[in-house]
Amino acid sequence: MDFYILAQQLVNGITLGSIYGLIAVGYTMVYGVIRMINFAHGDVYMVSAYVAAITLAVLHSFGVDSVPFAIISVLVVTCFITGVYGWTIERVAYRPLRGSTKLAPLISAIGISLMLQSYVQVAQGARDQGVPVLVSGALRLGTDKDFAQITYMQLVILVASFVAMAILTYLISYTTLGRQCRATQQNRHISAVLGVNTDRIISSVFVIGAATAAVGGVLVTFNYGSFNFFIGFVMGIKAFTAAVLGGIGSLPGAILGGLVLGLTEALFAGYVSTDYKDVFAFALLIVILFFRPYGLLGRPEIQKV
Amino acid sequence: MKSIGKFLAATSLAGSLLAASSAFSAETIKIGVAGPMTGANATFGEQVWTGASAYVNEVNAAGGIDGKQIELVKGDDACEPKQAVAVANRFVDQDKVKAVVGHFCSSSTIPASEIYADAGILTVTPSSTNPIVTDRDLDTMFRTCGRDDQQAVVAGGFILDTLKLDKVALIHDKDTYGQGLVDALKKTLAERGVEPVLYEGLTRGERDFNALVTKIKSSGATAVYFGGLIPEAGPLIRQIHEQGLAVKFVSGDALAQTEIVSAAGGPQFLKDVYYSSAADPKQDPDTAEAQEALKKANIAPDNYTLFGYASAQTIVAALKGSNNGETEAQVDWLRNNAVKTAVGNLAWNEKGDVKDFKFVFYSFDDKGAPVAAN
Numbered sequence: 001m002d003f004y005i006l007a008q009q010l011v012n013g014i015t016l017g018s019i020y021g022l023i024a025v026g027y028t029m030v031y032g033v034i035r036m037i038n039f040a041h042g043d044v045y046m047v048s049a050y051v052a053a054i055t056l057a058v059l060h061s062f063g064v065d066s067v068p069f070a071i072i073s074v075l076v077v078t079c080f081i082t083g084v085y086g087w088t089i090e091r092v093a094y095r096p097l098r099g100s101t102k103l104a105p106l107i108s109a110i111g112i113s114l115m116l117q118s119y120v121q122v123a124q125g126a127r128d129q130g131v132p133v134l135v136s137g138a139l140r141l142g143t144d145k146d147f148a149q150i151t152y153m154q155l156v157i158l159v160a161s162f163v164a165m166a167i168l169t170y171l172i173s174y175t176t177l178g179r180q181c182r183a184t185q186q187n188r189h190i191s192a193v194l195g196v197n198t199d200r201i202i203s204s205v206f207v208i209g210a211a212t213a214a215v216g217g218v219l220v221t222f223n224y225g226s227f228n229f230f231i232g233f234v235m236g237i238k239a240f241t242a243a244v245l246g247g248i249g250s251l252p253g254a255i256l257g258g259l260v261l262g263l264t265e266a267l268f269a270g271y272v273s274t275d276y277k278d279v280f281a282f283a284l285l286i287v288i289l290f291f292r293p294y295g296l297l298g299r300p301e302i303q304k305v
Numbered sequence: 306m307k308s309i310g311k312f313l314a315a316t317s318l319a320g321s322l323l324a325a326s327s328a329f330s331a332e333t334i335k336i337g338v339a340g341p342m343t344g345a346n347a348t349f350g351e352q353v354w355t356g357a358s359a360y361v362n363e364v365n366a367a368g369g370i371d372g373k374q375i376e377l378v379k380g381d382d383a384c385e386p387k388q389a390v391a392v393a394n395r396f397v398d399q400d401k402v403k404a405v406v407g408h409f410c411s412s413s414t415i416p417a418s419e420i421y422a423d424a425g426i427l428t429v430t431p432s433s434t435n436p437i438v439t440d441r442d443l444d445t446m447f448r449t450c451g452r453d454d455q456q457a458v459v460a461g462g463f464i465l466d467t468l469k470l471d472k473v474a475l476i477h478d479k480d481t482y483g484q485g486l487v488d489a490l491k492k493t494l495a496e497r498g499v500e501p502v503l504y505e506g507l508t509r510g511e512r513d514f515n516a517l518v519t520k521i522k523s524s525g526a527t528a529v530y531f532g533g534l535i536p537e538a539g540p541l542i543r544q545i546h547e548q549g550l551a552v553k554f555v556s557g558d559a560l561a562q563t564e565i566v567s568a569a570g571g572p573q574f575l576k577d578v579y580y581s582s583a584a585d586p587k588q589d590p591d592t593a594e595a596q597e598a599l600k601k602a603n604i605a606p607d608n609y610t611l612f613g614y615a616s617a618q619t620i621v622a623a624l625k626g627s628n629n630g631e632t633e634a635q636v637d638w639l640r641n642n643a644v645k646t647a648v649g650n651l652a653w654n655e656k657g658d659v660k661d662f663k664f665v666f667y668s669f670d671d672k673g674a675p676v677a678a679n
Binding site for chain 1: 343344345346347348350351479505506507508510511512513515516517519520522523535536539540543544547548549564566567568569570571573
């Protein structure tokens with residue numbers, strides 16, 4: 001019994017953690033390139049949940065029954081539309097303020113976050129919305145009574161996050177766009193002088209960040225089945241924590257931070273207390289930052305004098 | 306130039322004073338409606354507002370109270386106690402309301418009602434079921450809903466006697482309503498000699514309760530009682546099913562909403578779900594008039610729409626019954642008279658609680674429609 005409970009909590013933690021990680025990627029990428037936190041990111045994730053549900057409804061009305069086709073096309077459409085949101089946010093809330101103080105874009109991002117929330121609340125209503133169950137069933141290990149399981153949807157989440165991360169890592173490490181991203185990250189002015197269109201690169205980073213949030217949004221929507229206009233808030237905070245924990249600016253760090261946070265929450269909730277799981281998770285964050293101020297995989301920023 | 310400027314300023318000031326006084330002489334009766342109009346629980350605030358405004362529109366169309374029109378003022382507390390106090394101060398100082406429908410969440414109603422009591426403003430909450438709301442000897446505080454301690458006694462009886470289960474996991478959302486309800490149930494169970502196998506609080510706003518569900522599973526519970534609202538109840542119910550737990554899920558009146566079906570992911574997840582609520586107002590012949598009026602106005606008779614409607618009816622009845630008199634007269638009238646409302650015939654005791662409020666248990670049919678369970 002005990003073994004299965006532990007295994008089940010590990011499955012719970014890893015699934016939750018990989019979702020945190022996917023959302024955290026958006027924070028970390030934007031921070032990496034422009035050294036700013038995109039506080040509207042949680043709400044981009046929320047918008048993607050709505051886009052996913054609407055796309056699914058449209059597909060359904062066209063009589064699409066194949067579940068894998070539905071999931072993949074919802075993913076593609078949602079990534080695209082949410083990417084447009086990411087691009088727009090950068091154009092509206094960040095680019096005009098790029099030359100001003102560091103705090104100005106922070107505030108405008110919070111403004112965008114509130115705007116998105118209110119817009120979705122007014123346009124879609126405040127009620128909890130739901131999507132039908134697409135994938136049911138689970139892989140079970142153990143006897144009829146004592147077992148640990150991973151649902152097929154949780155498997156889809158793990159595979160999709162793995163694939164999304166692999167694509168992203170390839171993009172950043174091996175493509176021209178990735179090379180330009182890294183150059184912009186190291187020094188925006190020098191990159192511009194050397195012919196990199198840094199404005200375009202920053203835009204692409206916002207689009208990529210929004211698209212990974214959309215992958216998370218689609219998966220979460222299909223897994224938990226319900227969402228409202230407010231889901232971006234808690235998820236945004238948790239994902240931001242994961243990004244900081246793993247070392248903000250580092251891609252593998254975001255995933256590692258997400259997994260650490262998810263596993264900590266699941267194990268602490270499972271064996272100690274659900275009431276205090278967030279207290280413990282954030283206390284752990286403080287302890288880790290105490291010993292590793294730049295997070296688990298973060299590299300210290302060198303100040304050139 | 307300077308003197309011209311001063312002159313212009315003076316006239317415009319006089320003009321605005323004039324405008325203010327003319328607005329005053331139009332003599333509307335202002336009633337505040339407070340609740341979560343934004344935030345995670347905005348759907349409930351909207352329902353209360355819709356219900357209250359539907360009734361007020363009717364009264365206004367029929368000539369108002371003594372020829373005076375009623376004007377509703379909206380207050381958004383987002384179910385945040387701090388914001389509730391700000392709304393209450395605005396209602397009292399700025400809007401100068403005569404009565405208040407609200408607030409929604411117990412945690413908001415409790416601090417806000419102190420301000421209304423100081424200002425002598427009649428307050429009728431459509432939904433705050435926490436005992437403390439009316440247990441503080443505030444004369445002006447009334448409710449059209451039941452109390453959690455009544456609800457908990459009924460729930461204890463339902464779980465132990467009707468479902469015949471005694472391994473109960475108690476889950477709450479750490480908010481005044483949810484935890485209050487669960488604590489009251491814990492007391493009821495203790496009186497019957499039953500200790501809960503698990504007592505845990507989850508975090509509002511999250512969607513993943515799998516770790517908690519696994520813990521419920523390992524506790525060996527056969528029944529889960531949840532004190533909380535729909536955004537958390539839905540995913541919790543679904544994850545309990547997905548992890549294959551054979552437990553009965555019991556909850557309070559916050560689940561009396563059609564949206565629980567979509568929040569839980571479909572009616573197939575609601576098979577072993579029960580909730581207590583006021584006896585279905587739609588079956589009560591006393592509410593026929595209100596039903597008809599809502600139908601005519603093309604408004605869905607959602608649970609809190611009905612309670613918002615009923616709260617507005619209570620206030621208007623008290624204002625009319627006391628001939629639009631002082632607060633004391635209004636309070637006196639409510640204590641000695643019954644009002645035919647959208648949720649049935651209501652009468653109040655000294656505390657401001659509804660006399661003989663009845664909680665009934667419901668479960669769901671195959672399509673997710675509520676059916677009486679006992």
